[in-house]
Amino acid sequence: AIAARGETATPVRERYSRYGKTLITVGSGGDRSAATRPLGLKIELVPLVDPTTLAAGSRLRVRLLLDGKPLPGALAGAIYAGATASPDSWPLTATTDARGEAEFLLGHRGPWLVRAVTMQRRENESGPDAADWETYWASLTFRLRR
Secondary structure (H helix, E strand, O other), X not given: OOOOOOOOOOOOOEEEEEEEEEOOOOOOOOOOHHHHOOOOOOEEEEEOOOHHHOOOOEEEEEEEXXXXXXXXXXXXXXXXXXXXXXXXXXXXXXXXXXXXXXXXXEOXXXXXXXXXXXXXXXOOOOOOOOOOEEEEEEEEEEEEOO
């Protein structure tokens, strides 16, 4: 966002916040619908199916919500435990579509982290907490058991 506006050489103030969700399954059976319902976080990744029920090799679609509305055009990424990647590189990346959705092929068993980020320009803020940009991070963690 900053580069797109030609502001990479301009000093800016950024404020950021992170909103994380972790899905944990205990036992078997029961109502799993809570995994696919929004919690009402500022920014949130909502899986369209409960990922804890999936096996390696499955595809997972997630919807990114900002203030409860789908967010298109946001960068999303997924990584599994044991993946070799640099801090700025993710094995799987996608841009959310018009419905705020992205899809990932979950090729490995074990823990997964899906994340998305968006930056928004702040206008006319003043004071010690003022920012030029506000960045929101969403994350979703879960484990593929099969």
